[in-house]
Amino acid sequence: MKKIAHLVNNPQMPNQGPIIDPALCIGCNTCVNVCRTDVFVPNLQEGKPPLVLYPDECWFCGCCASDCPRKAIKMEHPLNQRIGWKRKETGEYFRVGMKNPPPPNTKSPVGIKGIIK
Amino acid sequence: MPKHERRVIFGLHVGNEGKTLVPIYQNYMEAGFDPDKDMLQANVLPPDQYHFAPWWMGMAPRQWRTLGGAGLVFDWVLQSTLPGLYGAGMQLAFSGDHATAATTGRYAGRKAAEYALKKAFKPVISRKQVDKVKERVYAPVNRTNGTGWKELRAGICRIMQDYCGEYRTEETLKKGIVWLNSIRDSEAANAYARNPHELMRTLECQTLITVGQLVMNACIAAQKADQSSKGGLKMGMMKKMIKSHNRKGSGMPPPEIIKKFLRGHYITVRRENGEVKTGKLPFKYWLKPPYSPSYEENYKRHCGL
Numbered sequence: 001m002k003k004i005a006h007l008v009n010n011p012q013m014p015n016q017g018p019i020i021d022p023a024l025c026i027g028c029n030t031c032v033n034v035c036r037t038d039v040f041v042p043n044l045q046e047g048k049p050p051l052v053l054y055p056d057e058c059w060f061c062g063c064c065a066s067d068c069p070r071k072a073i074k075m076e077h078p079l080n081q082r083i084g085w086k087r088k089e090t091g092e093y094f095r096v097g098m099k100n101p102p103p104p105n106t107k108s109p110v111g112i113k114g115i116i117k
Numbered sequence: 118m119p120k121h122e123r124r125v126i127f128g129l130h131v132g133n134e135g136k137t138l139v140p141i142y143q144n145y146m147e148a149g150f151d152p153d154k155d156m157l158q159a160n161v162l163p164p165d166q167y168h169f170a171p172w173w174m175g176m177a178p179r180q181w182r183t184l185g186g187a188g189l190v191f192d193w194v195l196q197s198t199l200p201g202l203y204g205a206g207m208q209l210a211f212s213g214d215h216a217t218a219a220t221t222g223r224y225a226g227r228k229a230a231e232y233a234l235k236k237a238f239k240p241v242i243s244r245k246q247v248d249k250v251k252e253r254v255y256a257p258v259n260r261t262n263g264t265g266w267k268e269l270r271a272g273i274c275r276i277m278q279d280y281c282g283e284y285r286t287e288e289t290l291k292k293g294i295v296w297l298n299s300i301r302d303s304e305a306a307n308a309y310a311r312n313p314h315e316l317m318r319t320l321e322c323q324t325l326i327t328v329g330q331l332v333m334n335a336c337i338a339a340q341k342a343d344q345s346s347k348g349g350l351k352m353g354m355m356k357k358m359i360k361s362h363n364r365k366g367s368g369m370p371p372p373e374i375i376k377k378f379l380r381g382h383y384i385t386v387r388r389e390n391g392e393v394k395t396g397k398l399p400f401k402y403w404l405k406p407p408y409s410p411s412y413e414e415n416y417k418r419h420c421g422l
Contacts, residue, residue: 014271080275
């Protein structure tokens with residue numbers, strides 16, 4: 001198989017911040033409007049996903065991911081900022097991003113409904 | 118803390134405030150975190166960091182790889198403790214300049230060739246092994262998303278900083294090894310490379326994980342070997358003592374510290390049949406049997422002139 005090498009700038013930060021799934025994005029530019037640090041710019045082509053032009057200025061606040069009407073934006077802390085937790089009863093150690101994670105916690109939190117998909 | 122208070126903190130505060138709703142609340146709930154059953158890890162800071170107020174605004178420890186430190190221990194023909202493995206340049210412990218790289222490269226190459234000829238084994242290329250290595254090495258090229266090399270490296274450096282920094286105990290070191298194994302299985306197994314440069318960096322990160330584990334295992338062995346250090350502050354304590362002594366104006370470490378250091382030893386780490394084996398080499402082992410007691414004699418014996 002022929003491989004193509006892509007010319008890319010050196011990444012400015014550990015990870016991307018917001019990652020837009022182009023298959024889900026409808027190009028409504030909600031994220032462009034809500035972002036408080038102006039990380040996105042609208043795509044020149046209407047209806048296409050906005051560009052994440054200034055990822056190093058991202059605060060990881062998650063406004064874009066929380067307001068996206070199609071849930072097309074993924075927002076994760078980079079690996080060097082992920083932490084773990086210990087299950088008190090069993091002493092097991094888990095972390096965000098581990099290979100075989102425990103089942104998701106779907107319990108309803110205080111005062112919030114419908115956050116967990 | 119009462120149960121309802123815990124739920125209020127996580128559900129109401131973390132789950133409602135900007136900056137935490139998506140990256141913490143949503144991601145951690147999806148990853149299986151349960152505030153009723155689990156204790157979330159507090160961030161790891163050296164004790165002196167807590168002196169600053171507010172401590173979370175204090176200067177973070179360095180989280181990036183820097184040059185220097187240990188390497189392969191070697192004998193008079195630049196062979197490591199693993200028979201047949203020769204080292205040169207910056208791979209070697211205590212080295213790091215171009216002159217050393219040039220001389221040791223030449224010398225190690227010559228000696229490795231001599232070893233291979235003396236052993237007179239027939240070189241056999243295992244196609245299976247080659248394919249396996251090729252698959253591992255080129256795997257990041259086949260992915261277009263996942264973990265980038267910079268994220269991977271920052272993550273590894275953070276683990277080394279947190280669990281194998283100035284303050285370390287057997288418990289933190291073992292937790293660090295668990296983290297490195299976890300990163301190897303998850304993020305490193307999911308790394309991508311968009312061009313040869315990124316591939317090189319990604320592979321370097323895989324090596325960093327192995328080297329990190331070597332260092333942590335060596336630290337555990339060093340602590341076991343020197344129980345008097347009371348929980349492994351030995352190197353940190355020594356640095357501090359030297360620092361405080363220097364402040365008094367002599368510019369040199371105090372003689373009792375130098376003496377203690379000279380009584381020390383090198384810890385060697387290797388893997389045998391999947392198990393970590395550690396060993397000990399005395400300080401200045403290169404002038405102790407089976408080698409000659411002086412530099413001159415050793416040079417004459419091994420240089421081949």
